[in-house]
Amino acid sequence: MRTELVESLITAGRLSPRAAVARVPLGRMAEPDEMADALVFLASEAARPLAGQVLSLDGGTSVFTGGVPYEPTELATAPADTALALRVMGDDDNRWSALAADAVDGYSAVVDASALHAASPWQAVHRAAAAFVREHPASASLTVLLPEAPAEDDWQAAGDLGAARMLIATLACELGAKGLRINAVTVAPDATPQTHGALLRYVAAPAHNI
Numbered sequence: 001m002r003t004e005l006v007e008s009l010i011t012a013g014r015l016s017p018r019a020a021v022a023r024v025p026l027g028r029m030a031e032p033d034e035m036a037d038a039l040v041f042l043a044s045e046a047a048r049p050l051a052g053q054v055l056s057l058d059g060g061t062s063v064f065t066g067g068v069p070y071e072p073t074e075l076a077t078a079p080a081d082t083a084l085a086l087r088v089m090g091d092d093d094n095r096w097s098a099l100a101a102d103a104v105d106g107y108s109a110v111v112d113a114s115a116l117h118a119a120s121p122w123q124a125v126h127r128a129a130a131a132f133v134r135e136h137p138a139s140a141s142l143t144v145l146l147p148e149a150p151a152e153d154d155w156q157a158a159g160d161l162g163a164a165r166m167l168i169a170t171l172a173c174e175l176g177a178k179g180l181r182i183n184a185v186t187v188a189p190d191a192t193p194q195t196h197g198a199l200l201r202y203v204a205a206p207a208h209n210i
Helices: 004-011 032-042 121-135 155-178 193-204
Strands: 084-089 107-112 140-146 180-186
Touching (some): 107 121, 107 193, 121 155, 121 180, 140 193, 155 180
Parallel strands (some): 084 107, 140 180
16 A cells, blocks of 8 residues: 555655565555545445455455566556446346446446356356457456355356356456456346446446555
8 A cells, every 4th residue: 555654665765666566466556545435435335235345455466376576567547537438248138238338538347247147157257358358458447247156065166166266366467467457246146236336336447456
């Protein structure tokens, strides 16, 4: 977090910005305003679907397991009030189409629901991510909707869903340097844009270090 203390350490030469982001896939520290925005969101009615969850504003640090250090990003961060140009993909039953928002020169974001209908969520996530990367070379977000955990005795489905989550974490680490943010939200069968729309727009929006 780029607090006043951290900023003073950088200015004094006691902390290297390069070292500070070496484990951050997005290549930058979170700003205090981003933390404040998250706290306001969590305290609001918009966060009603959330309970007992951990929202990590760490640019992917919590899913990074080591390897080559990340360099500080040279990409400018979109202002928090940038309009959201959001597309909904893989929505076979037209359940999530109301989320779409067509903003001229807005921040590009995709919500993909294909894993909710697929026999293999892992393969659905793979296809969604590949299509997303082909279309967005930099500075965009992909939010994947995942189904709830299957019954305990359905180990194949559980394994596939676990692989989907692992793939999302891996892609977040690989693509963060391009400003491409990939996250997932688990939704219940009765979830709708009315109950989860604000949450999904928050996750998809620009200027969030998540």
